[in-house]
Amino acid sequence: MADNTINQNKAWSGGDIPFKASYGKLMMWFFLVSDALTFSGFLCAYGFMRFKYSNVWPVADEVFTHFPFLKGEYPMLFVALMTFILIMSSVTMVLAVNEGHKNNKNKVILWLGLTILGGFTFLGSQAWEWGHFIHGDKGGIELPNHDIIHVVDSDAHFYSIYDMVGVDSYSENININIDDIKLALSTNDVFGIRLSDKTILRGEKAINQLNDAKVVLGANLIRNEYGHQLFYFITGFHGFHVFSGVILLIIIFINVIKGVYEKRGHYEMVEKVGLYWHFVDLVWVFVFTFFYLV
Amino acid sequence: MSEQSGTWWIWRVFWILLVVTAVEVILGIIKPEVLINNSLLGTSLLNLIFIILTIIKAAYIVMEFMHLGDEVKGLKLSILLPAIILIPYLMFILLNEGHYIFGVL
Numbered sequence: 001m002a003d004n005t006i007n008q009n010k011a012w013s014g015g016d017i018p019f020k021a022s023y024g025k026l027m028m029w030f031f032l033v034s035d036a037l038t039f040s041g042f043l044c045a046y047g048f049m050r051f052k053y054s055n056v057w058p059v060a061d062e063v064f065t066h067f068p069f070l071k072g073e074y075p076m077l078f079v080a081l082m083t084f085i086l087i088m089s090s091v092t093m094v095l096a097v098n099e100g101h102k103n104n105k106n107k108v109i110l111w112l113g114l115t116i117l118g119g120f121t122f123l124g125s126q127a128w129e130w131g132h133f134i135h136g137d138k139g140g141i142e143l144p145n146h147d148i149i150h151v152v153d154s155d156a157h158f159y160s161i162y163d164m165v166g167v168d169s170y171s172e173n174i175n176i177n178i179d180d181i182k183l184a185l186s187t188n189d190v191f192g193i194r195l196s197d198k199t200i201l202r203g204e205k206a207i208n209q210l211n212d213a214k215v216v217l218g219a220n221l222i223r224n225e226y227g228h229q230l231f232y233f234i235t236g237f238h239g240f241h242v243f244s245g246v247i248l249l250i251i252i253f254i255n256v257i258k259g260v261y262e263k264r265g266h267y268e269m270v271e272k273v274g275l276y277w278h279f280v281d282l283v284w285v286f287v288f289t290f291f292y293l294v
Numbered sequence: 295m296s297e298q299s300g301t302w303w304i305w306r307v308f309w310i311l312l313v314v315t316a317v318e319v320i321l322g323i324i325k326p327e328v329l330i331n332n333s334l335l336g337t338s339l340l341n342l343i344f345i346i347l348t349i350i351k352a353a354y355i356v357m358e359f360m361h362l363g364d365e366v367k368g369l370k371l372s373i374l375l376p377a378i379i380l381i382p383y384l385m386f387i388l389l390n391e392g393h394y395i396f397g398v399l
Contacts, residue, residue, distance in 0.1 A: 021366075044389075060322075087315065281355060282360075285352055294341045294345070
């Protein structure tokens with residue numbers, strides 16, 4: 001620690017430690033401030049889209065109902081699990097930093113290793129979720145005015161197009177066109193369509209709305225079965241942060257094993273990467289709320 | 295700093311984060327009618343509860359896990375003030391504008 005009485009007149013020109021934080025830690029904090037503002041910009045743009053298209057915006061717990069290896073509807077459970085994994089990996093990260101303060105090499109290796117494992121599990125979960133949505137979960141219909149609308153069952157709940165026309169969503173060569181939907185609507189009056197103003201039409205009225213409409217299954221760079229949204233953009237940017245965090249963790253994990261920080265006498269590098277890792281968790285806390293809850 | 299005195303504080307924060315997340319998920323699944331049908335500040339009470347709980351979680355992560363609570367006042371302010379001033383400002387402008395465009399579309 002610098003002695004204030006000696007360096008009193010030389011602050012910021014060398015010799016002093018601004019904010020009593022090391023150079024690396026300070027710069028990591030300022031990078032995180034700028035990254036936080038970047039994410040805020042994206043999330044505010046998302047908020048803008050939601051307010052602009054507030055009538056056509058999909059309802060989160062009708063959308064996020066999937067769970068790997070399980071059929072049926074499990075609203076929120078998978079994302080709750082992902083959140084738990086990320087919180088848990090944040091906890092193992094703090095434990096690693098904590099052991100680093102005590103120069104306890106083997107414990108640092110243990111907790112860092114578990115953090116990396118948590119990071120990979122989270123990335124895997126996100127890849128699975130993306131894959132699921134890109135392939136197509138329930139399907140949508142694009143009207144000629146570009147509104148994306150959905151099919152509903154007798155209780156007016158969002159229903160799967162695949163189930164409606166009786167096709168397994170993971171079978172080969174799926175080809176569902178608008179006539180299949182019209183046929184299902186005309187033969188079975190439990191089905192209906194929900195327009196963007198939330199009115200529900202069944203039978204003839206519904207079929208008349210579907211002239212020149214297109215079936216949208218899954219998502220690509222042009223169309224998405226849920227319509228306007230920044231889901232892939234923002235969760236993708238977050239996932240990219242998780243990925244680079246895992247890479248940084250692996251680098252310092254190798255350095256810890258090689259004894260680089262032991263020789264240096266302190267584990268501050270673990271602390272700095274820890275700051276980044278907690279920031280990734282922090283961003284997810286907001287992404288979780290604004291995409292999956294609100 | 296409580297750091298040297300063991301790891302209990304880490305697990306305390308862990309339980310707080312876990313319980314708050316569990317409350318959010320449960321509220322998100324059952325969606326109580328009272329909270330959805332009553333609104334304040336232009337959004338439902340349920341959404342406001344979600345946002346408040348999110349800020350509580352964020353505060354625990356930043357202050358405890360990232361040790362910002364242990365840094366000197368100047369560092370705390372230079373990190374928190376830009377976020378506290380700029381983010382609500384941008385949010386206000388964009389959400390307001392989005393709502394207006396929805397009205398005239």
